[in-house]
Amino acid sequence: MSAPIPGNPVLRVEGLAASIGHQPVIERIDLEVPAGRVTAILGRNGAGKTSTIKAILGLIPRSGVVELAGERIDGLLTHRIVRRGVGYVPEDREVFASLTVAENLRLAERDGAPGRELVVELFPDIVQRAGQRAGTLSGGQQQMVSLARALLNDNRILLVDEPTKGLAPKLVTEVAAALERAAQVVPILLVEQNLQVARRLAAQVVVIESGRTVHAGPADEFFADEERVERLLGVHSEGDPTSEANR
């Protein structure tokens, strides 16, 4: 692993392990998310990236240390972790299809939803569709709703899991721009298969292989080392969209 990131991290994970049923899905994850930045979790398919996010949130049984702003949260139930200021944008959006857009947002509101202005600024199209059932939206619009739910609240960190998955190139650009703007107000731990997006957004990267952290460090250094990118991710650092890590 590379040298640790200086300063007090917003999120610190040490020795995180998790299993689903009796099957281990991550074995030892160590990472830190510094304030004011995007940290990208990278890795091949099945490496344990989504499981890491779920384990941090307590959505799957886990062991190890998880600290949010210096306080242990690994013993808390998921809803208590979220209420401490952890926003979550899940893989595959997981909007409530039978609820309207407005109901999806209302459900996510905590403590007066101070981030409403940011949501209106970033997703005016979604706000105009308040009365529409979320299940009838396009994939890109559903992703906007999913992001909006997390941005409504005053969070300390966002956990964003593959936000560009399955989106058309134009929408990928829009989502990346929204995340770039969001990162100005809240640090983001981002799982991203699209290396172009990861390169654009991330200040730090954490690479996971077979459920273990194998690299952590500044993003520009990582992407500059093409041999290492290809060895760890099986893809060139330019992020060929047809390559393994982009599927």
Add this chain to the structure above:
Amino acid sequence: MSTVILLLITGLGLGALYFLVASGLSLIYGLMGVLNFAHGSFLTLAAFLGWETARALGADSWVSLFAALGVGAVTGALFAAGTEFLLIRRLYERHIEQVLVTVGLALATVALFDGIWGTDPQFIRGPQWLAETTEILGARIPNNRFLLIAVAVLVLVGIVLFLRFTRFGLVIRAGVENRSMVTALGIDVRRAFTVVFAIGGAAAGIGGVLASHYFGYVSPQLGGSLLIFAFIVTVIGGLGSLPGAALASVVVAVLQQFANFYLAGTGDLMVVLLLAVVLLLRPSGLFGRRT
């Protein structure tokens, strides 16, 4: 014609009873994935305490009837919420244990009711109007059917309004769709579980008091006998679907009445055949989500 009208309205009355029991079962399964075999016990205890209340106040008056309904609703809600809080909460995602605990609770409570009120049916009385009939298109309809239908419609409207216009209702609707995502939005979904159990228990409690007027008695077996048909209704309507439970309640009860009259008492058989046909053609029920 008058026979058809009589069977239809009596079927609607019985369907109302099925709905009051099935609505809670359906919501509980839809949100929590719990098949609650103790649901009939909520109904039976509410019926007994409602009966005791009416007896204490004078069974012939409307005041005692409404007091009995209130006591039944509160009894059902408290019993159900207590069951969720003390027994079910520890067993989410453990389906075999849930079945064992709820079946065990059902058996234990029936034995308890036997011990307290005896095994024989206790015949009840109510306001005189309920024992009378009203003529509609030549058919003389027992008035208690109208009360059953009216109360079931009120309960259905009440639950729909609750689900649509309250924060808890929003959480419950979202939870039926994706429970873990509700939790991931920072919501303690367990509170919604308790509320759903309480609502289901209250509906069953009201159903228990009304069932005692429909059948003319209250007995420890009352809940168990209705629970079987409520489960059938819940499966036909689609587990977790309130509109499905309402429609299936009416279809099952009306079919039962007509088959009993025109097909030599084969109502129960026809209901089971209907269940089989629905499961073959639409395994998730009429309004259930496909998995």
